[in-house]
Amino acid sequence: MITRLPPLLLVGGGKMGAAMLAGWRERGITRVVVLDPGAGAQALAGDGVDIVASLADVPADFAPQAIVLAVKPQIAAIAVPPLARFAGSALFVSIMAGKTIDWLAAHLGGNAAIVRAMPNTPAAIRQGITVACAGPAVAPTQRDLAETLLAAVGAIEFVTAEKLLDPVTAVSGGGPAYVFLLVELLEAAAIDQGIPPQLATQLARQTIIGAAGLLAASPESAADLRRAVTSPNGTTERALAILMAPDSWPHAINTAIDAATARSRALGQEG
Numbered sequence: 543m544i545t546r547l548p549p550l551l552l553v554g555g556g557k558m559g560a561a562m563l564a565g566w567r568e569r570g571i572t573r574v575v576v577l578d579p580g581a582g583a584q585a586l587a588g589d590g591v592d593i594v595a596s597l598a599d600v601p602a603d604f605a606p607q608a609i610v611l612a613v614k615p616q617i618a619a620i621a622v623p624p625l626a627r628f629a630g631s632a633l634f635v636s637i638m639a640g641k642t643i644d645w646l647a648a649h650l651g652g653n654a655a656i657v658r659a660m661p662n663t664p665a666a667i668r669q670g671i672t673v674a675c676a677g678p679a680v681a682p683t684q685r686d687l688a689e690t691l692l693a694a695v696g697a698i699e700f701v702t703a704e705k706l707l708d709p710v711t712a713v714s715g716g717g718p719a720y721v722f723l724l725v726e727l728l729e730a731a732a733i734d735q736g737i738p739p740q741l742a743t744q745l746a747r748q749t750i751i752g753a754a755g756l757l758a759a760s761p762e763s764a765a766d767l768r769r770a771v772t773s774p775n776g777t778t779e780r781a782l783a784i785l786m787a788p789d790s791w792p793h794a795i796n797t798a799i800d801a802a803t804a805r806s807r808a809l810g811q812e813g
């Protein structure tokens with residue numbers, strides 16, 4: 543167990559970068575340099591955290607033990623190669639969707655130590671889940687460091703088959719968006735039934751919050767919790783008969799996850 547985090551370079555201080563930085567601050571940092579040209583990143587400055595707009599502004603004597611890549615995959619081909627000078631000394635942890643360990647190694651130099659990971663936005667409240675895969679050049683102590691950095695924002699699982707990162711990206715990486723969409727759709731349906739908008743919003747939000755809390759607190763499976771709501775010949779049964787029809791949610795969710803998985807694979811090939 544690492545007690546205090548070593549010097550870190552965070553490349554990209556947007557939604558995910560900021561969420562991880564907040565988790566690291568709770569964990570105890572020595573020094574973090576955030577490389578981000580965006581004006582919004584300035585808000586991340588504070589005790590032990592410096593913001594720089596370009597790599598040229600990173601102090602020459604700063605020696606990060608880990609570099610976390612939290613920029614969009616679409617700019618990776620521009621943002622990643624200049625970091626190759628750290629490849630001999632630092633671990634790289636990439637959370638970019640789709641970008642493979644091979645792609646990163648090709649842009650950083652063949653021997654770079656690389657962990658590819660996929661977190662999700664509940665990281666912002668330390669309730670995320672991350673799946674990670676360590677490349678061949680990662681030393682055991684570097685794997686431990688990656689685990690510590692990622693565990694600061696929620697649960698963490700390592701896999702050895704990197705190809706699983708594409709469906710993981712589709713399921714848990716994007717998963718919060720599907721849940722938020724459900725809130726939006728429930729709210730719209732409530733309004734359609736004549737429920738006043740303010741109450742409709744409250745019903746939709748608190749239903750998801752309450753159901754998630756019940757899932758977290760209960761030892762029962764999701765299917766058992768669903769059955770507990772569903773009275774024989776009652777109201778929920780009528781709704782579920784529509785939602786659970788093979789060409790309804792089962793088909794839509796499966797097709798959606800398939801499309802997102804394919805997009806993750808394609809992002810790995812671009813640039």
Ligand SMILES: NC(=O)C1=CN([C@@H]2O[C@H](COP(=O)(O)OP(=O)(O)OC[C@H]3O[C@@H](n4cnc5c(N)ncnc54)[C@H](O)[C@@H]3O)[C@@H](O)[C@H]2O)C=CC1
Binds near residue numbers: 556617
């Ligand atoms: N948003 C999400 O739900 C998740 C996103 N990811 C991945 O995390 C990465 C970041 O995503 P978000 O935080 O959502 O994006 P974001 O747009 O909030 O943050 C990206 C940050 O990169 C900065 N940036 C742009 N060009 C840069 C450069 N050349 N050097 C350094 N920084 C630069 C931007 O100013 C911005 O602050 C992406 O690769 C995405 O695939 C992973 C899991 C979940």
Ligand SMILES: O=C(O)[C@@H]1CCC=N1
Binds near residue numbers: 639711715716
């Ligand atoms: O939509 C995306 O590409 C990223 C990866 C997972 C969540 N957001």
